Amino acid sequence: xxxxxxxxxxxxxxxxxxxxxxxxxxxxxxxxxxxxxxxxxxxxxxxxxxxxxxxxxxxxxxxxxxxxxxxxxxxxxxxxxxxxxxxxxxxxxxxxxxxxxxxxxxxxxxxxxxxxxxxxxxxxxxxxxxxxxxxxxxxxxxxxxxxxxxxxxxxxxxxxxxxxxxxxxxxxxxxxxxxxxxxxxxxxxxxxxxxxxxxxxxxxxxxxxxxxxxxxxxxxxxxxxxxxxxxxxxxxxxxxxxxxxxxxxxxxxxxxxxxxxxxxxxxxxxxxxxxxxxxxxxxxxxxxxxxxxxxxxxxxxxxxxxxxxxxxxxxxxxxxxxxxxxxxxxxxxxxxxxxxxxx
Amino acid sequence: xxxxxxxxxxxxxxxxxxxxxxxxxxxxxxxxxxxxxxxxxxxxxxxxxxxxxxxxxxxxxxxxxxxxxxxxxxxxxxxxxxxxxxxxxxxxxxxxxxxxxxxxxxxxxxxxxxxxxxxxxxxxxxxxxxxxxxxxxxxxxxxxxxxxxxxxxxxxxxxxxxxxxxxxxxxxxxxxxxxxxxxxxxxxxxxxxxxxxxxxxxxxxxxxxxxxxxxxxxxxxxxxxxxxxxxxxxxxxxxxxxxxxxxxxxxxxxxxxxxxxxxxxxxxxxxxxx
Numbered sequence: 001x002x003x004x005x006x007x008x009x010x011x012x013x014x015x016x017x018x019x020x021x022x023x024x025x026x027x028x029x030x031x032x033x034x035x036x037x038x039x040x041x042x043x044x045x046x047x048x049x050x051x052x053x054x055x056x057x058x059x060x061x062x063x064x065x066x067x068x069x070x071x072x073x074x075x076x077x078x079x080x081x082x083x084x085x086x087x088x089x090x091x092x093x094x095x096x097x098x099x100x101x102x103x104x105x106x107x108x109x110x111x112x113x114x115x116x117x118x119x120x121x122x123x124x125x126x127x128x129x130x131x132x133x134x135x136x137x138x139x140x141x142x143x144x145x146x147x148x149x150x151x152x153x154x155x156x157x158x159x160x161x162x163x164x165x166x167x168x169x170x171x172x173x174x175x176x177x178x179x180x181x182x183x184x185x186x187x188x189x190x191x192x193x194x195x196x197x198x199x200x201x202x203x204x205x206x207x208x209x210x211x212x213x214x215x216x217x218x219x220x221x222x223x224x225x226x227x228x229x230x231x232x233x234x235x236x237x238x239x240x241x242x243x244x245x246x247x248x249x250x251x252x253x254x255x256x257x258x259x260x261x262x263x264x265x266x267x268x269x270x271x272x273x274x275x276x277x278x279x280x281x282x283x284x285x286x287x288x289x290x291x292x293x294x295x296x297x298x299x300x301x302x303x304x305x306x307x308x309x310x311x312x313x314x315x316x317x318x319x320x321x322x323x324x325x326x327x328x329x330x331x332x333x334x335x336x337x338x339x340x341x342x343x
Numbered sequence: 344x345x346x347x348x349x350x351x352x353x354x355x356x357x358x359x360x361x362x363x364x365x366x367x368x369x370x371x372x373x374x375x376x377x378x379x380x381x382x383x384x385x386x387x388x389x390x391x392x393x394x395x396x397x398x399x400x401x402x403x404x405x406x407x408x409x410x411x412x413x414x415x416x417x418x419x420x421x422x423x424x425x426x427x428x429x430x431x432x433x434x435x436x437x438x439x440x441x442x443x444x445x446x447x448x449x450x451x452x453x454x455x456x457x458x459x460x461x462x463x464x465x466x467x468x469x470x471x472x473x474x475x476x477x478x479x480x481x482x483x484x485x486x487x488x489x490x491x492x493x494x495x496x497x498x499x500x501x502x503x504x505x506x507x508x509x510x511x512x513x514x515x516x517x518x519x520x521x522x523x524x525x526x527x528x529x530x531x532x533x534x535x536x537x538x539x540x541x542x543x544x545x546x547x548x549x550x551x552x553x554x555x556x557x558x559x560x561x562x563x564x565x566x567x568x569x570x571x572x573x574x575x576x577x578x579x580x581x582x583x584x585x586x587x588x589x590x591x592x593x594x595x596x597x598x599x600x601x602x603x604x605x606x607x608x609x610x611x612x613x614x615x616x617x
Contacts, residue, residue, distance in 0.1 A: 166603030
C-alpha cells in the first residue's frame, strides 16, 4: 500500500533570466541541493527529538527493572549521557553522523556503523530488484490498458489495480506466503534464510516472494499514473496528426505516446522508490529479510535508539536523494523546462 | 444536495456503491461482532492451533479464532477513524491557511511539510514507539493522524490555491469579512469533493498502518483481540492452522479494499464535476 495522494512534486521554479545557460543550470542545481540539505537537517532534528526527547528511553530499555534497580538507571543514564542537556546531546549526535562515529547499539554493544552496513546493502538490493521488475510490468500494464481504453480489458485491469492498491503490503505478503509456501502450494520458501552472514541473494529462491510482494504493492500506482498520462498524450494534436499521416497505432503508442509519458513516470517511480525505502519495513519483517526494515523493527522493540536514529536517517536520506535525482532527471527530459532554465 | 439525489449519485457509481457496501459490512462486523461471538475473546476452548472451538479452530493460546475475529475489529475501526479525522482536520487547516496567507508563511509551512514527507508514515510511529514502553491507543491515533497531516496539507493547499483567487473570495474580502469567515464560508465549502475522496484514501492508509503496527507486535492492549495483533500471534503456525492468520488478514484486506474503492468512486464523481 503506497502513497498516491502525494502527487509528484513539480521541480522548483527555474530562475527567469540569467547570464549563460550553464550558470543558470548551476544556480538551479545549487538551490535544489541546498533545499535537500536543509530538509535532511530538519529530518535529523525530528529523528533525534522523536526518539530521545519524547518518552523515557531508560524506562523503555529497562522495562520492569526500572522501578527495582535505581543504580542501573543511574549507570545507564551516565553511559548514554542522558544527564547532559538535550542540545549538547543533539550536537554530539549530529557530529557523529558526519564523522561516522554513530555510537554503540544498546542491544549488543557493537558499533552501530558496523551493524547497519550489511543491512543497507541488503535492503538496497531488494528495492532495486523490485524496481527493475516493477517498472516494465507497470509500463506494460499501462500500455495494454491505455490501448484498450473503454473496452472490457481496460475496465477489468482498472478494477484489479484498485483492489491491489487498496491492500496493505503485509496483507499481500501473507496471502502470497499462504498461496505459494504453506497452505495451497509448497513451492517457495516463506522466509529468507541465509546462514553465516551470507547475503540473502545467495539463495535466489527466497528473494522471490519479498520482491513479488513489493512489486504488487507498488505497480498499481505507477501503472495508473502512467496510464492517465498516456491517455492525455493520446488525445493530443500531434498524436492525431501522426495517426492521420498513417503511422501504425503500435508505433504511435511506442514512439509518440510512451516517450512523453516518461516524465510523469519518472516522478511517480521516484516517489514509489522512496516509499519502498520505508515500505520494506513490514515486508522485511514478514519474510525475516536481513535488511534495514527488519532491523528497525527489532531496534524499536529493544528501545535501541542509537540504531533507530541511524536507520531512520538512512531511510530519510534515501527519500531526499531519490527525489533530488528525480527532479534533475525530469528537468533533463523536459525540453520546455530545460529551455526555461537556460534562457 | 438532498438525500434522494445523493443516493442516486452513489447508485450511479458502481465502484462507490461496492466500496460503500463492503466498508459498511466490515464496520458492522467490527461493531456488533462482540455480541455475536460464540465464545469470549479470552476463553480457552481447546488446545492451541487445533480445529476445536467454532469453525475456524483455535489460536496460539487455544482461544477461538472466529470469536476473536468478531471481537478484534473495534479497536482498529475506532483508532483508524479517529486518526483519519485528526489528520484531515490538521492537514486541511495547515493547507488552507498556507494557501490563503501566501508569501513567506506559505513557503515556510511547505518546507516543513517536505521534512515530514521524507518519513514513510509508519516510520514516524516507530520512531516515537522506540522510547515508549507500552503504547496506548490515543498515542497511535496521534501518531497516525499527525503522519497524515502533511500529506493532506499538500493536497488541501493545491485545491485551495485554485479557490482563493476566485472572484467570490475577492468580493467577500471586499465586503470586509474576516479572514476566518472567508475561509470557513467561502473556501472550505468549495473543497468538499476532493477532500472527501482524500478522507477515503487516508482511511485506507490508516487501517493499513494501525493493523500493520499490530502485525509488528506493538499491541496497545496485550491479550485483547485485535486483527493486526492476531496475525503476529498466530504467524508461526501458518502451516498447521492457517485460519488464525488468514481470517484477520482477509478481513483487513476486505476493509481496505472497500475504503479504497469508495475513495476512488468519490474521486471519479468529483472529477466528472457533479
